[in-house]
Amino acid sequence: MSTNPTSTTETPVSLSASAAGSGHGVPAGGRQIKMEEMYLNMGPQHPSTHGVLRLGIMLEGEVIVDVIPDLGYLHRGTEKLAEHRNYMQIIHLTDRMDYLSAMNNNTGYVMVVEKVMGVKPPERAEYIRVIMCELNRIASHLLFFGTYGVDMGAVTPFLYGFRERELVLDLFEKVCGARMTHSYMRIGGVAEDLPSGFIEQCLEFIPYFRARLAEYDELLTYNPIFMDRTKGVGRLSPERALAYGVTGPMLRASGVLYDLRRDEPYSVYDHFDFEIPTGREGDCWDRYFVRMQEMRQSLSIVEQALAALPPGPVNLKTSRVLKAPEGEAYVEVENPRGQLGYYLVSDGGESPYRLHIRPPSFINLQVLPELLTGLKVGDVIAVLGSVDIVLGEVDR
Amino acid sequence: MIPAELVDLVLQKFPGVQKEQPPPKAYSDGVPILLSPPHLIVEVALFLRDAPELAMDLLKNLTAVDYGDRMTLVCHLFSLKKRHKVTLKVNLDRLEPKVESLSGIWPAANWQEREVFDLFGVQFLHHPDLRRIMLPEDWTGHPLRKDYVHEPDQYD
Numbered sequence: 001m002s003t004n005p006t007s008t009t010e011t012p013v014s015l016s017a018s019a020a021g022s023g024h025g026v027p028a029g030g031r032q033i034k035m036e037e038m039y040l041n042m043g044p045q046h047p048s049t050h051g052v053l054r055l056g057i058m059l060e061g062e063v064i065v066d067v068i069p070d071l072g073y074l075h076r077g078t079e080k081l082a083e084h085r086n087y088m089q090i091i092h093l094t095d096r097m098d099y100l101s102a103m104n105n106n107t108g109y110v111m112v113v114e115k116v117m118g119v120k121p122p123e124r125a126e127y128i129r130v131i132m133c134e135l136n137r138i139a140s141h142l143l144f145f146g147t148y149g150v151d152m153g154a155v156t157p158f159l160y161g162f163r164e165r166e167l168v169l170d171l172f173e174k175v176c177g178a179r180m181t182h183s184y185m186r187i188g189g190v191a192e193d194l195p196s197g198f199i200e201q202c203l204e205f206i207p208y209f210r211a212r213l214a215e216y217d218e219l220l221t222y223n224p225i226f227m228d229r230t231k232g233v234g235r236l237s238p239e240r241a242l243a244y245g246v247t248g249p250m251l252r253a254s255g256v257l258y259d260l261r262r263d264e265p266y267s268v269y270d271h272f273d274f275e276i277p278t279g280r281e282g283d284c285w286d287r288y289f290v291r292m293q294e295m296r297q298s299l300s301i302v303e304q305a306l307a308a309l310p311p312g313p314v315n316l317k318t319s320r321v322l323k324a325p326e327g328e329a330y331v332e333v334e335n336p337r338g339q340l341g342y343y344l345v346s347d348g349g350e351s352p353y354r355l356h357i358r359p360p361s362f363i364n365l366q367v368l369p370e371l372l373t374g375l376k377v378g379d380v381i382a383v384l385g386s387v388d389i390v391l392g393e394v395d396r
Numbered sequence: 397m398i399p400a401e402l403v404d405l406v407l408q409k410f411p412g413v414q415k416e417q418p419p420p421k422a423y424s425d426g427v428p429i430l431l432s433p434p435h436l437i438v439e440v441a442l443f444l445r446d447a448p449e450l451a452m453d454l455l456k457n458l459t460a461v462d463y464g465d466r467m468t469l470v471c472h473l474f475s476l477k478k479r480h481k482v483t484l485k486v487n488l489d490r491l492e493p494k495v496e497s498l499s500g501i502w503p504a505a506n507w508q509e510r511e512v513f514d515l516f517g518v519q520f521l522h523h524p525d526l527r528r529i530m531l532p533e534d535w536t537g538h539p540l541r542k543d544y545v546h547e548p549d550q551y552d
Contacts, residue, residue: 075530079515080539116423242453242476245504258476327423330457330472330483341457343470346423354540356459356470366507395530 035060040377044073048151048381051391055368055380062376067369071362074395082355087113087187087322090355095181097359098393100143101336103129103136103172106185108333111266112342113187115331116324125189125314126268131202131305132175132184133267133333134298138209139168140336141291144388148288149220151385152229157220164212167205174198188316199306206299213296221292230284234371234383237282244367248338248360249290250387254282260334272304284386291336291388323350337361337388357396361389402449402480403428409443412436416485427472429483437486438496444473444484445501451477455502458509460493460516462542467493467518471505494519497526515540 043054052073058066078097082090094105107129114121121129146161169179174195176184184191220226236246241254251258259276261269277293279286324346332341338360345354364387371383407413413436416429432440444452457472471484488495497520498505509520510529517538520526528535537544 072528072530072532077539115425118423243503245455245502256476263479325423326419326421328418329423329425330427331425332456339456341472343457343459343472345461354461356457356461358457358459362507363504366504 037065042380044070048384049391050147050385050389051394053365053389053391053394055384057372057377057380059377062378064372064375064377064380067372067380069365069368071365071391072395074391076396078396079355079357082352084351086350087324087352090352091185091187092181092183094357095183096392097357097396098335098337098340098361098390099180100140100390101136102180102182103132103184104333104335105340106183107133107267108331108335108340108342110185110187111333112329112331112344113322113324115329116327116344116346117187117322118325119188119316119318121189121316122313123268123310124193124312127305127309128190128194128314129185129267130269130272131302131309132172132182132190134301134305135168135171135202137298137336138295139165139172141295142168144291144336145216145220145288148385148388149226151381152226154220154223154226157216160212160216160219164209167209171198171202171205174201186315186318187322188318189314191315193314199309202302202306206303210296210299213292216292221289227285229382230288230386232281233284233379234375234386235281235283236367236371240367240370241282244370245363246338246367248335248364249294250287250338250364252276253279253286253290255280260332260339264332266331266333268305269301271308272301274301274304284382287386287388294336321350323348324352332358335360337390337393338364359393359396361387361391362394362396365389365394400428403430403482405447405449406430406440406443410436410440413440427481427483429485431485431487434486434488434495437498438501440484441471441498441501444482449478450482451475452482453477455498455504458498458505458512460512460518460540462490462516462540464490464542466490467516469495469512469518471498488518493517494521496521497523499523514538517541 038059040057040059043049044052054070056068057064078093081093091106094109095102097105142161142165146158149157172182173179176182236254238254238256241251255278257276257278262276274297277290279290326346326348328345330343332339340360341358343356344352347353403415412433414431416431418424444450452473452475454474454476456474459470461468467488467490469486473482497509509523512518513526514528514530515538
């Protein structure tokens with residue numbers, strides 16, 4: 001990505017002065033040299049955008065002066081479709097938003113419907129939901145681990161991450177037959193009870209994966225080249241993170257201790273003992289590290305849930321035609337990428353009058369231009385990868 | 397949860413603001429709903445954010461609902477310092493919906509307002525960059541409005 005053909009003025013001094021990421025274009029003598037800006041298009045087909053995102057990047061030499069994200073390539077009108085589907089059919093639409101954490105999406109959706117309908121699933125179903133959500137968090141963070149390694153030029157973590165993710169997907173396949181787009185949650189419980197052999201397979205996976213996590217740290221986390229590329233890059237202060245509505249691991253990496261699983265426990269999260277990892281600097285490495293730590297906590301939650309799994313039914317008897325009474329509710333769940341919110345307005349009919357989805361990656365992505373401005377063009381991938389977006393959810 | 401006296405604080409400061417009561421039999425999740433007239437929205441939002449007792453520092457969600465006779469803008473607010481919630485609503489004229497932008501108060505509103513503009517056609521005044529965000533720029537109409545008519549295209 002050489003940018004030298006565009007600079008019209010000879011500015012050998014100004015580029016070195018911009019190393020700190022600010023004050024670019026001001027050489028040591030204080031004389032302002034204006035360079036011609038270059039427009040660099042990135043995406044929509046670009047492996048590092050993790051989907052179809054287009055970034056219009058304005059460069060001055062090698063320094064980014066502005067970033068204009070262009071979204072909507074994957075817009076499927078989920079909210080409009082939901083107005084023409086009944087409550088059960090919408091579960092399948094939610095799978096396809098953040099397709100890397102379909103279990104979590106399902107859970108949030110069935111929770112908002114249950115809330116308006118005033119039903120409460122049996123306790124065993126709640127435990128199964130928590131197990132599935134945490135396993136899905138691991139699978140989702142593993143994909144982040146692998147692809148972020150590739151983004152940073154390390155191909156091996158990709159193979160390791162996908163190898164372990166496969167084991168989680170095997171567990172999901174056992175439970176519901178699907179490796180992605182699970183549609184496993186139902187209004188009033190889950191689709192089916194855990195199959196025989198699931199608990200044993202899961203208990204085998206936990207110690208195996210714990211050992212792998214230590215291996216990942218040796219492989220990538222404390223790798224000097226990886227740290228050089230991510231430490232101190234794309235710093236996000238807690239104040240700016242809050243102003244932009246950033247949530248999830250990205251907010252916690254900036255040092256804000258806010259996790260719905262602990263602060264407003266839904267389902268049965270208040271039955272478990274776990275820690276919320278936070279970062280200090282809010283840079284790319286912290287965002288990576290928080291996710292790695294979260295996988296350890298998820299393992300611990302799964303372990304506790306399996307040990308305390310109560311017997312009983314996993315589903316309420318609900319009628320075939322579900323009708324939610326008139327009313328509205330806003331429910332949020334802690335997804336791997338941040339807080340996923342569902343705002344349901346019901347008029348008493350068979351389908352929602354309005355269903356709005358607050359996707360965490362859409363809101364988190366808003367902060368990208370602010371993070372990138374002033375950095376070098378080579379840091380675009382490092383910062384974008386650390387935001388960890390899924391375009392299916394950004395565009396819906 | 398925001399205690400009743402904090403809602404009263406807003407109601408006393410702004411006599412034009414009302415507390416919305418849900419219909420008698422309807423479900424409500426208990427989060428208080430403040431209904432502001434469109435011309436007061438910026439003052440009310442600033443008060444909610446800056447009053448030390450309220451400190452609504454996080455705009456979680458901003459969207460709209462087309463009720464057929466009115467267009468309602470819905471903001472779900474949260475205070476990380478005080479750990480309470482409030483929902484702020486504004487009823488707009490459905491035929492010509494326009495309202496001051498909140499993106500100067502919470503930058504989080506920026507893209508969400510663009511989405512509401514794109515899908516509902518609500519004009520946000522003084523928004524820094526009010527363009528369509530999901531649909532192509534040459535799209536006609538706003539699909540989430542209840543009177544939107546889908547023109548069959550090559551895919552139907």
